Amino acid sequence: MRKLNKKQASLLNTGRQLFWKYGFKRVTIEEICREANTSKMTFYKYFPNKLELAKAVFDSVVDESLAHFQKILHADLPPSDKMKQLLMAKMEGTHDISKEFLADFYGDAELGLKDHIEQKTQETWSTMRKDFERAQENGLFRKDLNLDFYIYVSQKMIEIINDPYLNSLYSSADQLIMEFTNLLLYGVSPHKYPLCVA
Known part of the structure; x- marks a missing residue:
């Protein structure tokens, strides 16, 4: 990735914060510029x-x-420490994510984001599949885990976290994401008992 200058980085960071909190539709360029002081x-x-x-x-x-x-x-x-770190990384990465963000970025085809996100996601999963194969070889994931199944189910998470009924079960989007992540990680763990994150 090319290095960003301060103004560009500030716009990206501000956009991320505002989109994360309010979604895409509710945020204006004026608000982004005001918050980024540009x-x-x-x-x-x-x-x-x-x-x-x-x-x-x-x-x-x-x-x-x-x-x-x-x-x-x-x-x-x-492996147990790696699993804990993966869970912590997911928790930090989804902290305070809004349901508006998920609906706008993943669910609304009219906004023009969905196709881009699907393409980027496919590219990323292609890279991650190689990492998963190494994880299996190194004992982090179960040897008998069907990686194609795991990847397919993981990609379905987007549909699941935008499901109105499931959303009604959780007070925030990040809680639902972590529930799903815990389920997936515990399912790939070679250990007898589930891991706990303190």
């Missing part, structure tokens, strides 16, 4: 519109998460 002229220098900023925000979040995931997988740690 002008609309500067905004348009880096991003032609709000949609392109949202795509850049999503890509940076995914790339950052993937790098963190790979760092944990390659760390010289026992």
